[in-house]
Amino acid sequence: MTQIRSTPMFARSAFTAPGWRTGLTHLAAVLTLSISSTAYAANYSGPLTVSLLAPGGITSDGVNIDPTPLDLPQQLAPNGQILPGDGGAIGGFMLSAEFIKNIGTSFQVRVAEGASNGTTGYLGSGSQHARYQFDGLNISGFAITGLTYSLKDNFLTTGTSGASNEAALITGQVVKLLSPNSFEVNLDQIKFRDRGLGESNNFVDFRIDVVTAAVPEPSTAMLALLGLSVLALSLRTRQR
Secondary structure, three states, X not given: OOOOOXXXXXXXXXXXXXXXXXXXXXHHHHXXXXXXXXXXXXXXXXXXXXXXXXXXXEEOOOXXXXXXXXXXXXXXXXXXXXXOOOOOOOOOOOOOOOEEXXXXXXXXXXXXXXXXXXXXXXXXXXXXXXXXXXXXXXXOOEEEEEEEEEOEHHHOXXXXXXXXXXXXXXXXXXXXXXXXXXXXXXXXXXXEOOOXXXXXXXXXXXXXXXXXXXXXXXXXXXXXXHHHHHHHHHHHHHHO
């Protein structure tokens, strides 16, 4: 922990004119350091739950359909990954090119073509999309207020996309925040661009970054209230 050599925050001299300004400055510095240190180390507080949901079943070509709904949950550790054949429920359904990774508070999701009609092969039903749903997003000291995403190759924000209908996907909110602790990636609307290397090499990369706002932890909030109370008391004393 960084140590600051300064006049003790609540020393008498810190709150006598013009020293009260110094006291307020010290208080602000402590609060800033506390919040900044939390932001620097931001990770999810515990395991997340990722669910592969396909309420309409799956298809290999858009014609032949297995209508059995899929509801496959798998845990994702902070800074962990879900990979094909990893023994988990989702890993067992992934194609060899696919994966899900958590890096800090961001995600990398690679989805590959799984049907000969240029789609993932996962089917929705009615208004319910086939999707990956991420639940249990909690970051100590922060509230999740939104997200940003990109569909560019190699998880960049510029360049080529593996989706031939990229603009329509963005307009249709292919990635959507459901609550401060949950978001989804729709899978049944993706149309893959033919890379000329065979169906198994057609994929789309999703880079998803959550947007957060700092929320002071209880100890920080109490420190602020205590400091402001002492400051107000000293000002009232000076005015007598």
